[in-house]
Amino acid sequence: MPCQAPQERVSNFNEVALGYTEEQAIIEAKRCLQCKKPKCRDGCPVEVLIPEFIQAVADGDMATAAKQLKLKNALPAVCGRVCPQESQCESKCIVGIKSEPVAIGRLERFVADWEMAKEEAEEAKVADLDTVDGDQESESSATASPKKQKVAIIGAGPAGLSCAADLARFGYDVTVFEALHVAGGVLMYGIPEFRLPKAIVEKEIDSLRKLGVNLQVNMVGGKTFTVEDLQQKGYEAVFIGTGAGLPNFMGIPGENLCGVFAANEFLTRTNLMKGYDFPNFLTPVISGRKVAVLGAGNVAMDAARTALRLGAEEVSIVYRRSEKEMPARAEEIEHAHEEGVQFKVLTNPVEIVGDEQGWVKGMNCLRYELGEPDESGRRRPVPVEGSEFFMEVDSVIVAIGQGPNPLVTQSTAGLALNRKGTIQADEEGRTSLPGVFAGGDIVTGAATVILAMGAGKKSARAIDQYLQSKQS
Amino acid sequence: MYPIVKKIIHSPAVKEFEVYAPMVAEKAKAGQFFILRVSEKAERIPLTIADYNREQGTITTIIQELGASSTLFGQMEEGDHILDFVGPLGVPSEIERYDHPVVLVGGGIGIAPIFPIARDLKEAGNEVISIIGARNKELLIWEEKMASVSDQLIVCTDDGSYGRQGFVTDALKDLYEERGQLSALWAIGPMPMMRAITNVTRPWELKTIVSMNPLMMDGTGMCGACRVQVGSETKFACVDGPEFDGHLVDFDLAIKRLSIYKDQEKRALAVLEHKGGHCGCQ
Ligand SMILES: Cc1cc2nc3c(=O)[nH]c(=O)nc-3n(C[C@H](O)[C@H](O)[C@H](O)COP(=O)(O)OP(=O)(O)OC[C@H]3O[C@@H](n4cnc5c(N)ncnc54)[C@H](O)[C@@H]3O)c2cc1C
Ligand SMILES: Cc1cc2nc3c(=O)[nH]c(=O)nc-3n(C[C@H](O)[C@H](O)[C@H](O)COP(=O)(O)OP(=O)(O)OC[C@H]3O[C@@H](n4cnc5c(N)ncnc54)[C@H](O)[C@@H]3O)c2cc1C
Ligand code: SF4
Ligand code: SF4
Ligand code: FES
Ligand SMILES: [Mg+2]
Numbered sequence: 001m002p003c004q005a006p007q008e009r010v011s012n013f014n015e016v017a018l019g020y021t022e023e024q025a026i027i028e029a030k031r032c033l034q035c036k037k038p039k040c041r042d043g044c045p046v047e048v049l050i051p052e053f054i055q056a057v058a059d060g061d062m063a064t065a066a067k068q069l070k071l072k073n074a075l076p077a078v079c080g081r082v083c084p085q086e087s088q089c090e091s092k093c094i095v096g097i098k099s100e101p102v103a104i105g106r107l108e109r110f111v112a113d114w115e116m117a118k119e120e121a122e123e124a125k126v127a128d129l130d131t132v133d134g135d136q137e138s139e140s141s142a143t144a145s146p147k148k149q150k151v152a153i154i155g156a157g158p159a160g161l162s163c164a165a166d167l168a169r170f171g172y173d174v175t176v177f178e179a180l181h182v183a184g185g186v187l188m189y190g191i192p193e194f195r196l197p198k199a200i201v202e203k204e205i206d207s208l209r210k211l212g213v214n215l216q217v218n219m220v221g222g223k224t225f226t227v228e229d230l231q232q233k234g235y236e237a238v239f240i241g242t243g244a245g246l247p248n249f250m251g252i253p254g255e256n257l258c259g260v261f262a263a264n265e266f267l268t269r270t271n272l273m274k275g276y277d278f279p280n281f282l283t284p285v286i287s288g289r290k291v292a293v294l295g296a297g298n299v300a301m302d303a304a305r306t307a308l309r310l311g312a313e314e315v316s317i318v319y320r321r322s323e324k325e326m327p328a329r330a331e332e333i334e335h336a337h338e339e340g341v342q343f344k345v346l347t348n349p350v351e352i353v354g355d356e357q358g359w360v361k362g363m364n365c366l367r368y369e370l371g372e373p374d375e376s377g378r379r380r381p382v383p384v385e386g387s388e389f390f391m392e393v394d395s396v397i398v399a400i401g402q403g404p405n406p407l408v409t410q411s412t413a414g415l416a417l418n419r420k421g422t423i424q425a426d427e428e429g430r431t432s433l434p435g436v437f438a439g440g441d442i443v444t445g446a447a448t449v450i451l452a453m454g455a456g457k458k459s460a461r462a463i464d465q466y467l468q469s470k471q472s
Numbered sequence: 473m474y475p476i477v478k479k480i481i482h483s484p485a486v487k488e489f490e491v492y493a494p495m496v497a498e499k500a501k502a503g504q505f506f507i508l509r510v511s512e513k514a515e516r517i518p519l520t521i522a523d524y525n526r527e528q529g530t531i532t533t534i535i536q537e538l539g540a541s542s543t544l545f546g547q548m549e550e551g552d553h554i555l556d557f558v559g560p561l562g563v564p565s566e567i568e569r570y571d572h573p574v575v576l577v578g579g580g581i582g583i584a585p586i587f588p589i590a591r592d593l594k595e596a597g598n599e600v601i602s603i604i605g606a607r608n609k610e611l612l613i614w615e616e617k618m619a620s621v622s623d624q625l626i627v628c629t630d631d632g633s634y635g636r637q638g639f640v641t642d643a644l645k646d647l648y649e650e651r652g653q654l655s656a657l658w659a660i661g662p663m664p665m666m667r668a669i670t671n672v673t674r675p676w677e678l679k680t681i682v683s684m685n686p687l688m689m690d691g692t693g694m695c696g697a698c699r700v701q702v703g704s705e706t707k708f709a710c711v712d713g714p715e716f717d718g719h720l721v722d723f724d725l726a727i728k729r730l731s732i733y734k735d736q737e738k739r740a741l742a743v744l745e746h747k748g749g750h751c752g753c754q
Contacts, residue, residue, distance in 0.1 A: 179692050181509060181516075181556040189694075218558040220692055224495050245694040249706065256706060256725060258732045262696035268689060273515070279743045282540050283515045283689075284736030358728030407692060407711065 080109025157185020159440025160241035166460030222407035254352030259360035288395025295399035429459030494529030506559025520585035570655030579661025
């Protein structure tokens, strides 16, 4: 897929991958064998109709392709960009046995972008007509049928939003309560602009509003309101999708020094608060000159690449296993390499060291070797005795995972939790409390966008069943 | 949007606002705070709930203009609307009935957040002794409100322009000489003041609660900017606090952490003043 050249893109926040042209998309789509039993579908958590939409692309019928996609996936423009395709749909593609698998994610992105561009053009036309005809109420919203019961969604991340969308389609009166000042969850505050333009997320959220979903921001579950308050206010079902937003730290000395940031702080300042446009936007963000990013997942890659764009001279991923075990998407690791991020693998800090002003000046690190596989199946990193060395850095970004946000779970009496504080829920999101459902990272721990969306969809169906049986 | 229903100017940089935010007012308790963002480009800034009115749905806060975002807020007028206003955040103060007097120490604009705590302690049946201080008479706020919820009120100014001359720590030492038996103390003010108070009360083994004001952003436990070192533990002030056992807080570290963005903050303020034409270059 065409990309911005690495040396150019490290100095801007524009999207890195530029997307297919129509010709390129059709050529790629024709590589699909249209398998009778498509293995690719088994790899997709929401079972996108992959051969069907790809056939439509091959035929040049993008409108049909978009329809096929949206049957299973409410946010194709997002998933096409951020799904770990190499371990999901594309990992199962038959073509992939002998050569490169069909680029399902890129095709998905192409179709979604095509549809958005078309909608934009139509809206522009409608707007033109409006100015001629004067103000005419739009037909669709005025003639909506009366709504069914009230349902509350806590948290406007992918899980909450996809649950809200389906419930609104089923005819429920849906309100989403979000703690931050915008909806979108990690899509807005975590994943950077250069990987997922915020305009795309905003568009998806707009279409949710058009479905009649009521979005309320600045509402913190467990503080501004509780689940019990919602039930008392007549919400007959509640879906909790508050995500895994609690940053982990390593618990080593020096972690509270100035210049040590959780990736969430660094990325939120940059993305949500638009710190890259400081002082036009007033929230400051600093990357430091020599930056160490601890961890090797998507969050770590995003932090490292963001630091480069903010002007850091040297950015290193510091990871105690080897590159093979890195949990980030393959494309992000590749892009990070191309942009000049250094990979210090089989290395881990034991202490962060500060100067007199309380600022980071470096880390004492140990080197590691890979030993026997552990319970996760990955080879366990073992420290090499006497390998301690000092690594000079002036900023450390900690990206070693996130736990579940406890504000809602701790304020909801009787809600059963797992050992790590995630909510206990069945496949359809039913919790220990009747009428209370949950899904996404708050149930699974930090996972993926598509899994969170899948969970939201399943809960929407379960909520529908629950409310129907309650009525009869 | 959250309209400003009342504004009082206490001194050039200290303003009191009453804001209509019924959802926050309904739940507000002493010791809690909220976060506001005055407009699209401003920061999210945390401010303490100095008072609330559940019937009218309003929150009262007192702000000291320091940098760009607090100055933008300070410049707003009655009838203006605040873009985002979220809360109440943090853990409320633990209010109980103590055997001996409780002491409330408020320094500068720290007097405002100490007020609702004093009121609740008084209502719970405690003997409340309040010590409030400011650099000078002009900067002293809410003397009457504090008097109304205190059994005894001691007022100090650094320059002696009003009340007794000296620091709140001096007044506290004298009080301890006189009374001896005290049950608990709350101190809110600039970090150096809170540190000084904890140093005074440590040898007395007096339970001393401070309200930490570190850098914050989301206020929901998501970003970790608000980390404070309390004993051997790292706490997130927005969800675990903002009140902590003052004898365990690492104030030296907390004060250093406040300066992380110092250079950028200066730049932001300069840009704001430039736009406002105050720099005289336009
Ligand atoms: C930097 C980063 C990069 C990532 N990259 C990828 C990627 O490339 N591909 C991929 O598939 N996944 C990626 N992920 C993971 C993915 O984003 C998450 O798995 C997904 O967003 C989970 O969705 P969710 O709806 O469960 O939670 P979230 O997206 O976390 O949304 C939860 C929402 O609930 C709100 N909330 C929290 N507490 C409360 C409360 N008390 N009251 C009200 N609202 C509340 C939050 O503000 C937030 O808006 C990444 C994550 C991060 C942090
Ligand atoms: C829980 C809590 C309650 C607070 N209550 C009050 C109050 O009632 N009245 C009041 O005037 N102030 C209060 N503050 C402090 C207030 O939030 C800061 O003064 C304000 O954010 C400064 O922003 P600025 O852009 O104007 O200043 P800047 O120029 O950005 O900073 C000036 C100084 O203020 C501090 N500061 C900056 N940003 C923040 C931030 N996001 N959070 C906390 N401190 C910051 C730093 O020490 C900084 O050096 C409180 C802070 C906290 C954490
Ligand atoms: S949603 Fe994700 S996993 Fe499913 S087909 Fe699309 S890119 Fe693949
Ligand atoms: S497995 Fe590959 S070739 Fe077969 S239908 Fe899916 S995408 Fe096409
Ligand atoms: S302010 Fe972000 S975690 Fe406390
Ligand atoms: Mg500021």
